[in-house]
Amino acid sequence: MNLKSTIATIIISSSLIIGDACAAWTCPNNANNATHRIDGVGYDYSNYQPRVHFASQPPNNWSYLSYDFGVDTDYGKSILSIALTAYSTGAQVRVRCVNGNDIRGLWISDAGGKSPN
Secondary structure, eight states: HHHHHHHHHOOOOOOHGGGGGGGOOOOOOTTTGGOOEEEEEETTTTTTTTEEEETSTTEEEEESSTSSOTSSSSSHHHHHHHHHHHHHHHHHEEEEEOOOOTTEEEOTTTTTTOOOO
């Protein structure tokens, strides 16, 4: 567990340095109808914005994690916590994506489902 925490810290720290070098902001293909694996988590302090990368996406295509709710809000903290859990455990997630680049819902489920709105 310590190794995964260390890796997550390194990735988040690296993302602070290169976060603005991303080529595109996009949700994964078939975002709302499939399961996905988060293979990167980052953060940008300028807007308190966490970001996630999905394994199915090109290396520089990232998604905003609740663009309008940064980590200075309870909602932002909650969705970031789910993303970090999924990243550190390798669990598959379901997402609700809006505007083509903003993850507004995130679910970890062994059954592969998500709760109704």
